[in-house]
Amino acid sequence: MTDPVLTVTGLSKTFGTFTAVDGVTFELAAGSSLGVVGESGSGKTTVARMIIGLEQPSAGTITCCGIDRSLPSRATRARRARAREAQMVFQDPYTSLDPHKTIQQTLTEAVRLYDTQSGATHSDRVQEIADLVSLDTRLLASMPGHLSGGQRQRVAIARALAAEPRVLVLDEAVAALDVSIQAQILNLLADIRDATGISYVFITHDLAVVRQVTEHVIVMQNGRIVESSRTEDLLRDPRHPYTRTLLDSVPLPGWRPQRRPVRPDDSRTPTAPGT
Numbered sequence: 001m002t003d004p005v006l007t008v009t010g011l012s013k014t015f016g017t018f019t020a021v022d023g024v025t026f027e028l029a030a031g032s033s034l035g036v037v038g039e040s041g042s043g044k045t046t047v048a049r050m051i052i053g054l055e056q057p058s059a060g061t062i063t064c065c066g067i068d069r070s071l072p073s074r075a076t077r078a079r080r081a082r083a084r085e086a087q088m089v090f091q092d093p094y095t096s097l098d099p100h101k102t103i104q105q106t107l108t109e110a111v112r113l114y115d116t117q118s119g120a121t122h123s124d125r126v127q128e129i130a131d132l133v134s135l136d137t138r139l140l141a142s143m144p145g146h147l148s149g150g151q152r153q154r155v156a157i158a159r160a161l162a163a164e165p166r167v168l169v170l171d172e173a174v175a176a177l178d179v180s181i182q183a184q185i186l187n188l189l190a191d192i193r194d195a196t197g198i199s200y201v202f203i204t205h206d207l208a209v210v211r212q213v214t215e216h217v218i219v220m221q222n223g224r225i226v227e228s229s230r231t232e233d234l235l236r237d238p239r240h241p242y243t244r245t246l247l248d249s250v251p252l253p254g255w256r257p258q259r260r261p262v263r264p265d266d267s268r269t270p271t272a273p274g275t
């Protein structure tokens with residue numbers, strides 16, 4: 001393994017008497033992608049929030065790009081430096097963008113905040129990150145409300161990339177999207193990784209996503225890692241009973257949901273959303 005870009009050691013988080021994360025340890029190599037799976041409430045998001053500094057660890061260490069990030073810092077310079085190490089993309093592209101700002105304004109704000117480019121103007125840089133996520137330039141003048149879910153998630157990814165982070169933490173980032181749009185975003189993320197050498201921590205409940213975009217997976221249950229393995233090995237030969245249960249609940253190829261019995265009011269003409 002090349003030098004890790006992120007090392008998490010014995011990470012724990014308690015809320016009052018409740019332990020949400022309990023002694024989590026893993027490494028993320030530069031340019032690699034790690035899946036974090038586990039049922040709802042297993043502590044995945046809390047780990048993510050600690051990595052990007054939104055939550056303070058109760059115990060353990062987080063070292064990102066060789067710098068110990070376990071301790072909080074209020075200094076603007078340190079917070080900006082940290083933002084260049086790790087950024088996060090959230091599940092819901094509908095709420096994560098400011099509805100009152102055009103895409104251009106949102107991206108310009110992010111570019112201005114993390115301006116590291118020598119010479120390039122903010123608008124050049126906005127164009128550059130829009131290109132990186134294959135966002136149609138005509139959409140820059142739009143408000144988020146006029147974009148599709150997939151387009152909004154491209155904007156959210158572009159905004160995170162404005163900081164040129166070494167690590168991108170994606171928390172259920174494709175879960176709200178249709179399967180075909182999910183595939184486009186996952187392909188896009190693969191292309192961005194190839195182009196920039198960025199590393200991903202991919203939090204998901206979806207093992208199909210894990211199969212497509214990660215090389216290594218950790219499985220969490222009740223705040224602990226219960227299995228850690230190469231993705232290929234985990235999907236072929238899960239060791240922990242919990243991981244087997246997770247795999248068993250994934251539909252096999254060809255599975256079709258059962259038809260729902262038709263209820264009398266199903267015959268109504270569907271109303272278009274927002275009308």
Ligand SMILES: Nc1ncnc2c1ncn2[C@@H]1O[C@H](COP(=O)(O)OP(=O)(O)OP(=O)(O)O)[C@@H](O)[C@H]1O
Pocket residue numbers: 015018020038039040041042043044045046047
């Ligand atoms: N600020 C908080 N105060 C109290 N409890 C919290 C807080 N944040 C998280 N928890 C609890 O910690 C546990 C882990 O939550 P977390 O969101 O990390 O799980 P998760 O695996 O990401 O679940 P999901 O997939 O539903 O988001 C949950 O029981 C949650 O209720």
